[in-house]
Amino acid sequence: MSECYAVVGGAGFIGSHFVSELLGKGNSVLVVDNFCSGTQKHIAPFKDNPNFELVRANVEDTEELFSLFHGIDTVIHLASNPDIAKAALEPRIDFEQGTALTESVVEASRRAKVKTVLYASGSGVYGDAGETILVETSPINPISTYGASKLAGEAILGAYSFMFGLRSISFRFANVVGGMQTHGVGYDFIRKLQSDPDTLEILGDGSQSKSYVHVTDIVSGVLSAHSKSSSLSNVFNISTDDFLSVNEIAHLAIEISGLKPESVKFEYTGGDRGWKADVPIVRLSANKLKTLGWEARHTSQSAMKSALFDMHNELEGN
Amino acid sequence: MSECYAVVGGAGFIGSHFVSELLGKGNSVLVVDNFCSGTQKHIAPFKDNPNFELVRANVEDTEELFSLFHGIDTVIHLASNPDIAKAALEPRIDFEQGTALTESVVEASRRAKVKTVLYASGSGVYGDAGETILVETSPINPISTYGASKLAGEAILGAYSFMFGLRSISFRFANVVGGMQTHGVGYDFIRKLQSDPDTLEILGDGSQSKSYVHVTDIVSGVLSAHSKSSSLSNVFNISTDDFLSVNEIAHLAIEISGLKPESVKFEYTGGDRGWKADVPIVRLSANKLKTLGWEARHTSQSAMKSALFDMHNELEGN
Numbered sequence: 322m323s324e325c326y327a328v329v330g331g332a333g334f335i336g337s338h339f340v341s342e343l344l345g346k347g348n349s350v351l352v353v354d355n356f357c358s359g360t361q362k363h364i365a366p367f368k369d370n371p372n373f374e375l376v377r378a379n380v381e382d383t384e385e386l387f388s389l390f391h392g393i394d395t396v397i398h399l400a401s402n403p404d405i406a407k408a409a410l411e412p413r414i415d416f417e418q419g420t421a422l423t424e425s426v427v428e429a430s431r432r433a434k435v436k437t438v439l440y441a442s443g444s445g446v447y448g449d450a451g452e453t454i455l456v457e458t459s460p461i462n463p464i465s466t467y468g469a470s471k472l473a474g475e476a477i478l479g480a481y482s483f484m485f486g487l488r489s490i491s492f493r494f495a496n497v498v499g500g501m502q503t504h505g506v507g508y509d510f511i512r513k514l515q516s517d518p519d520t521l522e523i524l525g526d527g528s529q530s531k532s533y534v535h536v537t538d539i540v541s542g543v544l545s546a547h548s549k550s551s552s553l554s555n556v557f558n559i560s561t562d563d564f565l566s567v568n569e570i571a572h573l574a575i576e577i578s579g580l581k582p583e584s585v586k587f588e589y590t591g592g593d594r595g596w597k598a599d600v601p602i603v604r605l606s607a608n609k610l611k612t613l614g615w616e617a618r619h620t621s622q623s624a625m626k627s628a629l630f631d632m633h634n635e636l637e638g639n
Numbered sequence: 640m641s642e643c644y645a646v647v648g649g650a651g652f653i654g655s656h657f658v659s660e661l662l663g664k665g666n667s668v669l670v671v672d673n674f675c676s677g678t679q680k681h682i683a684p685f686k687d688n689p690n691f692e693l694v695r696a697n698v699e700d701t702e703e704l705f706s707l708f709h710g711i712d713t714v715i716h717l718a719s720n721p722d723i724a725k726a727a728l729e730p731r732i733d734f735e736q737g738t739a740l741t742e743s744v745v746e747a748s749r750r751a752k753v754k755t756v757l758y759a760s761g762s763g764v765y766g767d768a769g770e771t772i773l774v775e776t777s778p779i780n781p782i783s784t785y786g787a788s789k790l791a792g793e794a795i796l797g798a799y800s801f802m803f804g805l806r807s808i809s810f811r812f813a814n815v816v817g818g819m820q821t822h823g824v825g826y827d828f829i830r831k832l833q834s835d836p837d838t839l840e841i842l843g844d845g846s847q848s849k850s851y852v853h854v855t856d857i858v859s860g861v862l863s864a865h866s867k868s869s870s871l872s873n874v875f876n877i878s879t880d881d882f883l884s885v886n887e888i889a890h891l892a893i894e895i896s897g898l899k900p901e902s903v904k905f906e907y908t909g910g911d912r913g914w915k916a917d918v919p920i921v922r923l924s925a926n927k928l929k930t931l932g933w934e935a936r937h938t939s940q941s942a943m944k945s946a947l948f949d950m951h952n953e954l955e956g957n
Binding site for chain 2: 408409412413416420421424428431458460461462463464465466468469470472473476477479480481483484485597598
C-alpha cells in the first residue's frame with residue numbers, strides 16, 4: 322500500500338537512495354533539505370516524477386516542518402552533521418546539526434500527527450567497546466559529541482512514542498557506503514589517489530576495523546523494519562556480519578583506481594584511531610533485524626568495492 | 640582546600656542548599672540563575688558574604704556563561720525545567736529548559752577551561768523498570784521528555800570528557816525533598832490541605848512508590864563524589880534504601896498539618912501514575928556512591944517528615 326513519506330535530508334547521499342526506492346514502489350515522497358551537504362545532483366533523477374516534491378527548508382524551523390508534514394504518514398529523518406571529525410574543534414556542531422534538528426523533526430511530527438518516524442541513529446551511541454559484539458541492549462556510552470547527539474535523538478523519540486503514541490524506530494547504522502557518497506574513508510582515498518597517485522595519507526595506523534554496509538542494504542533494512550516491527554518504539558542495528566580494516570580499504574581503493582599496490586607509498590598519521598573520538602573497532606550484531614527477515618545482500622568487502630567503483634567513476638566524470 | 644564554584648540554578652531549592660554548604664566550607668560561590676523558578680528568598684541569607692556573588696543570566700546564553708565561568712574550578716549544574724508534568728502538553732519545554740541548557744553549560748565550561756562539571760541528572764533516565772533495583776549500568780529507557788533531556792545531558796557531558804578532558808560527574812537523583820521546596824508531591828499536599836483541610840486530591844491511585852532523599856544528603860553525596868571519584872567521567876545514583884508510597888506521604892502531610900486522618904477525605908484522580916509519563920515505581924541503588932564512604936543521614940520517611948515540617952512552617956509564614 323502506498324504511503325506519503327517525507328525524507329528529511331533527502332537530497333543527501335543516503336536520502337537519495339531512499340527516494341529512489343520509495344518512488345519506485347509508488348509512494349509519494351517529499352524531500353526536505355537545506356542543501357548544506359545535500360546536492361541537486363542527488364535528486365536530479367526524480368524531478369519529473371509527479372509523486373516527488375522538493376522543499377528547501379531549514380530543519381530547525383519547526384513551524385515550517387509542521388506545515389510541510391501535514392498529510393505525511395512516515396518521516397524518514399536522515400539530516401545530520403556530515404563532518405564528524407570537525408567536532409574536535411567545534412563540538413557545538415553536533416548539537417546544532419544533530420540533537421536540535423532531531424528535536425525539531427520529532428516535535429513537528431507530533432504536531433502534524435505523523436504516524437511513524439524512522440530515525441538514522443548510529444553505532445556511535447555505544448562508544449568504544451572494542452571487540453565486544455554489540456546488540457541493541459548493550460551498554461550505551463558515547464565518546465563523541467556525534468554519538469551523544471544520536472543518543473539524545475533516540476531518547477527524545479522514545480519519550481515521544483510513550484507520551485504521545487508517535488511510532489518510532491531508531492536505526493544504529495554501521496558505516497554506510499555506496500555511489501553518490503561525498504565523504505567517508507573510501508571517498509577520501511579515491512580522491513587522494515586521483516590528486517596524487519604516488520602517496521596515500523592514512524589517518525591513524527590503518528588498523529581501525531569496522532562494518533561497512535551498502536546503502537541499498539540500509540534502505541531495505543529500514544523499510545523492512547518499518548513494515549514488520551510491531552512495537553510502538555524500537556531500535557535496530559544495521560550492519561554486515563564481516564568487517565574491513567582501513568588498510569584493506571586502502572588496498573581496495575588502489576585496485577579500483579587502476580594503480581599498482583607497490584607504486585603507492587602509505588603515510589600514516591599514527592595512533593590507533595583516525596581522530597580523537599573515532600571508535601577504532603566496531604562490532605555490531607544485526608541479528609534482531611534479521612529475525613524480521615532482512616538480510617544484507619552485500620558483505621563489507623563487496624559493499625566497499627561497489628562503492629569505490631561508483632565513486633571512482635563519478636569522480637572521473639564517467 | 641577552597642575552590643571557586645559556579646552554581647547554575649543556584650537560586651532554586653536544591654541550589655541554595657549547595658550554596659550554603661560551599662560557603663560554610665570557605666569556598667567562593669557564583670550563583671547564575673534566570674529566576675524563572677529560583678527566588679531571591681532562597682539566596683537572601685548569603686547576600687552579605689564576601690565570597691558570594693549573584694548574576695542574573697540566561698543559561699542558554701553561552702557567551703555570557705563563558706565570560707562568567709572565567710576562573711571557575713567547578714560548575715554545579717542544576718538548572719532544569721521545574722514542572723515535569725507540563726511536558727504532557729508542551730514537550731518542547733524539556734528540550735529548551737533541559738537539553739539545550741545543559742549543552743550551553745558544558746560548552747561554556749569547555750571554553751572557559753573549567754575543571755569539573757557536576758550535573759544533576761535524574762532517575763528518569765532509566766524509565767519504567769518496575770520493582771527492578773537500578774544500578775548505574777542498568778538499561779536506560781526514558782519514557783518522558785524530562786528523562787530524555789537528562790539522558791541527553793549525560794551523553795553530551797560524557798562525550799566532552801572524552802574529547803576535551805573536562806572532568807564530569809552525572810548524578811541520578813531520586814526525588815529530592817527539603818525545606819524551601821516549591822514543588823513536588825509533599826509541597827502539593829501541604830498547600831492543598833491549607834486551602835481545604837477536608838479533602839485531599841491525590842494524583843493517580845496513591846500506590847506510586849519511590850525513594851525520597853533529603854536535600855542535605857544530595858549535597859553531601861555530590862560533594863563527596865566530587866572529592867573522591869577519580870574517573871574522568873562518572874555516574875552515580877543518589878537515593879535512600881527505603882521508599883514511600885504517595886498514600887503514606889498523604890498521611891504524613893495530614894499529621895504534620897495537625898489534622899486528624901479521619902477528617903480528611905481522599906479523592907483519587909485514578910490510574911497507577913500521577914501523570915502520563917510518571918514512573919510509578921522507582922527502586923534505585925546508591926551502593927556505588929556508598930563505596931566512596933557516603934551514607935544518607937535520612938531515610939525516605941524521615942526526609943519527607945522533615946521536609947513537610949519545614950514546608951508547613953514556611954507556608955504558615957513561621
